[in-house]
Amino acid sequence: MESTKLFGSRLSPFVEKVARALQVKGIEFEVVAPKSPADFKKWNPQTGKMPVLEISGTRQYDSSFIVEYLDEVIADPALTASDPSIRSKQRFIEDWSDESFYWYLMAMRWAPENERATAMQILSTVPPLLRPIANLIIPRQIKSAALAQGLARLPMAELERELGRRFDEVLGWLADRPFLFSETVSIADLALFGQMSTLCSGPTPQGARLIDERAGLRDYYDRIDRATARGRSRAQRAA
Ligand SMILES: N[C@@H](CCC(=O)N[C@@H](CS)C(=O)NCC(=O)O)C(=O)O
Known part of the structure; x- marks a missing residue:
């Protein structure tokens, strides 16, 4: 194959x-x-x-x-619920996470406090010979997209307060379930996991702190991590 x-x-x-x-x-x-x-x-x-x-x-x-x-x-394990009303909520959160929530992450990464560390992180993935040219193009291009969207124009204190509110809202949706609206991991959890994973990758300590301050959110992140780790059996994936 x-x-x-x-x-x-x-x-x-x-x-x-x-x-x-x-x-x-x-x-x-x-x-x-x-x-x-x-x-x-x-x-x-x-x-x-x-x-x-x-x-x-x-x-x-x-x-x-x-x-x-x-x-x-590959239908099994499914990444959306079979119940249409739960599936629509999972799709909605996936879309919200990708198309809206993502911009909080972008704003935090390209805030004046973090932009240098963000640029260095991206450049470290580029072959050394190409770094000078990549340095001229990539940070400017990505930062201008963040500024055009608008959240990146907020001061860090406002950004932290707003991102914290979004996290509290996610915890509200989660309520007492292991995953969003379901007992098993779905596209909604995967989308949020991707955003949180980048937020915890180094250049945005403010975002990582917002997660660490919320025990329920940290547990949720770790639960998705375990449920989606490479080489896990079905039983091991259970929350
Ligand atoms: N809706 C797309 C978004 C993908 C996306 O925005 N990827 C970014 C990296 S995080 C990218 O490739 N940016 C390069 C560019 O915009 O030129 C998806 O879900 O795949």
Whole structure:
């Protein structure tokens, strides 16, 4: 069987989301990291974004489309609930996490306090010879997207307060269940896990602290981590 390739960097919340989905499905894969921004367009001419998944001779783009595809080709374990009302909530949170919540992360990464560490983190994944040119392009390009969206214009104190509120709201949705609206992990949890994982990756200590201050959130993060770890059996994946 052809090998499955995940194009992108696991520093991206969307790539991490797909990596975790593959692990839940028990699909072996290799990560192909970008060498330059030109790779994004080469891998994914449609949107120029990562992740892209090469699987069974096809290339899929967009983390949500990819996970939906994985659920179609490997139905068990399912990453959405069979109950339509629960499934719609999981899809809604996945979309909220990808298209809205993500911008809190971007704002925090590209805040004046963190932008240097963020740029260094990204550049460390680029081959040394390409770093000078990447340094000229990547930070400016990504920061300008964050500023255009708007949250990145808030001062850090406001950003922390707002992100903390979003986390409290997530805990409200979680209530006393192990995963969002369900006893088993779904696309909603994977999407949030990707965002939290990037937030805990170093350049945004303010975001990592907001998670650590909330024991319920930290436990939720660790629970998704365990449920989606590579090589776990079904019994081991149980919360
Ligand atoms: N909706 C897309 C979002 C992907 C996305 O925004 N990826 C970012 C990395 S975190 C990217 O490739 N950015 C490069 C660019 O915008 O040029 C998905 O879920 O896959």
